[in-house]
Amino acid sequence: MKPNFAKNEGLVPVIVQEKSSGVVLMLAYMNERAWEETLQTGKAVYWSRSRGKLWRKGEESGNVQLVEEVLLDCDEDTVLLKVEQIGRAACHTGYISCFYRRLHGDKIEIVSEKVFNPEEVYNK
C-alpha cells in the first residue's frame, strides 16, 4: 500500500511527529520518489516545493529524521511519519517544532524551545 500520488500534482502532505514526545514537528510534502527513498533509507526525504527538488531532511543542518513509524490516512492521501529527530530541532528557525507560535486572541505566544541559531547552522 502506498499513498495516492495522482492527486495534487503528485504530492501528498506528510505530518511529522516526534514519536517519543508526541510533539507535531512540521508538515512537509512527498512525491513518489521521496516516499520510496524514505522507505529504503529509513530517513525522511521530502519534496521541496519552493526549491523544486528532493529534500533530504537534515542534509545541511545534520538534523535528520529517523523514521520509526509510517501511517496512512483513510483516504490514502496523507502520511503520518513518527520520527526520532536528530539534533532536537525540526524547524529551520531553530525551534524544535515549526509550530512554535500559539495564537491567543490578538496575541502570539512562543510555545517551543529554540535550540540553535539558524545563522550559525546554515551560513557556514
Added chain:
Amino acid sequence: MKPNFAKNEGLVPVIVQEKSSGVVLMLAYMNERAWEETLQTGKAVYWSRSRGKLWRKGEESGNVQLVEEVLLDCDEDTVLLKVEQIGRAACHTGYISCFYRRLHGDKIEIVSEKVFNPEEVYNK
C-alpha cells in the same frame, strides 16, 4: 496573525491533534471563511475539497471538535489545531484517528480503535 491563504488556491492544510493524548487525528483544509468561523465559534470548521463547501466537523455525526489551541507554522501556511474530540472518533470510518493503518514492510497493522459503525451514524 493568520495563515497565508493566497497560496494553494486559498486553502491551508490543518493538522488536528487530540490535546489530551497527543494523537494525530486527521488532516483537513481551511479557507479563510472556515478559519474565521473556527475562531469565532471555538469549533473546528473546514473546507471540504470533495464536496466544495464548508464542513462543520461533526454536523452529521455529532463528533464535533472543540478547539483548545491554534498554532501556526514558520511559513504561516499550515495550522495545527489541538482539540477535544467529542465522541472520541475523528474519522468517518469509525476509527479514533484517520491514521489507523501502520505500514510494516508489505503488511498493514491496524493501530487505532474503532468506536462506531459508520453505517449506523451516517445512514439514518
